[in-house]
Amino acid sequence: MEDFLARVVTVEWHFQHDAGRPFAETSAELAARHPEHADLIAQFGPRFGETIPGPIPGSPEIVETLDAAGVPLFAITNFSAEFWAPFRADHAALFDRFRDILVSGEEKMVKPDPAIFDLAMRRFGLAPGEALFVDDRAENVAAGEAAGLIGHVFRDAPTLRADLVARGLIAA
Template sequence: MPNSSKISAAIFDIGNVLFTWHPRFLYERLIDDDRALAAFLDNVITHEWHFQHDAGRDFADTSAERIAEFPEHAELIAAWGPRFNESLGPPVPGMHEIVAELDSAGVPLFAITNFSHEFFPPFRREWPGLFDRFRDIVVSGEEKLLKPDAAIYHLALARFGLEPNEAIFIDDNAANVAGAEAVGIRSVLFTDAEALRRELAAAGLLAA
């Protein structure tokens, strides 16, 4: 494991680290019946289908394909793009405060997120006070590279001007954490803000 004394920067994931996220947050507003909602999320707006957007595909293409497969749900499928922000819930408790503390302490902040190139800009505009604290954000859909592929971590480090042992990476997905560790970045599997605060203190980025 890299020497924690060398760590000077923090790299964050966004979904379910800084903000809660689930397709249910949008569709429970549009589908009243719980069984119909569960079936829709299991079969139509699935994580696997949405992951195509994170990989760089356009919503116009993916939605047309899905509507052809499920024409009875055309209106609901079409809502995913323009109403995507509604699939993001409130901030994860305590996390925006940690970001603010790190920024105030002069710690360089970055992010690597699996996020659509179309959906991320309007979401970022809703939270300028948070995202303006980040020096750079690598968005998978823009790069057509996905975590946990080693290529996205190498690209991010080059863009951020960091060596692997100079950063700590925080993500809620174990595969993404393993991917970052494989390229030499000290990484934390995110569970909650208090546990992360302890990890950041151990890395020397926050006061114990």
């Protein structure tokens, strides 16, 4: 199975969904290239939620703390439009705390494309320097900073919490 994942279901293949390509298209193309794995490829879409290991320890609590403190929460996520709705529904208690969530697959643009940050700033009604952007990829943070966001490269929840306290967004 690991060989199948490494050779066939690649990050590059999956990233097409985040950019807005429908699973039916990408899976048909992949199955045509790897007919011996067509059944497994077909299962990826319906079972996508199983590929996500769960929240990073301490992160949901940070979101809850920020929300309780009245900090407006917005998100930009690289995620398939098709896979987003069921994933969001399964984690409604977390995502309902956000005022708006920009989903790359719906917009057909992905981080770190500057256009997604420009859209987010307009859609969320943010001016340069008004919002902290947290992401685990340095290239995404750099692109967010270029668009006028204040950046934080996420490493772990305790480090983020300390930064939020230092910025006065939450109490120690």
